[in-house]
Amino acid sequence: MARTLKDIVNEMPKERQEKIQTRTDELILEVTLQQLRKKLGISQTDLAEILKVTQASVSKQERQSDMQISTLCQIIRAMGGTLKVTASIPGKGEFELKQFEECGQ
Structure with missing residues (x-):
């Protein structure tokens, strides 16, 4: 079965997940x-x-x-x-x- 992006992110260290979330939040605000x-x-x-x-x-x-x-x-x-x-x-x-x-x- 194929892994989802969510599965891949969940396997990353917490620090990396937090950096990804922070950058995602920044990009959402850029319009x-x-x-x-x-x-x-x-x-x-x-x-x-x-x-x-x-x-x-x-x-x-x-x-x-x-x-x-x-x-x-x-x-x-x-x-x-x-x-x-x-x-x-x-x-x-x-x-x-x-x-x-x-x-x-």
């Missing part, structure tokens, strides 16, 4: 703007109306890999959220950058 919008049940048309732009503009923004923080903030706020900018420095920790604090309000 694109389009995925986030869809997960929230918001159409591009609805988002465009809130932002007072065209649906084509929303589509273009979702495909961008580089945008201003203020633009990203407006999109997140239009979806009902707040944006926090965090810097992760290996061995030093994570730091929320306060200069963007007003963006989320």
Whole structure:
């Protein structure tokens, strides 16, 4: 009988299982703007109306890999959220950058 992935993971040392679970949790939270919008049940048309732009503009923004923080903030706020900018420095920790604090309000 074939072994399942669950069987293989269960045979691993607990420490390795915990690392796998931690990374799985991280990946679940990583989404694109389009995925986030869809997960929230918001159409591009609805988002465009809130932002007072065209649906084509929303589509273009979702495909961008580089945008201003203020633009990203407006999109997140239009979806009902707040944006926090965090810097992760290996061995030093994570730091929320306060200069963007007003963006989320």
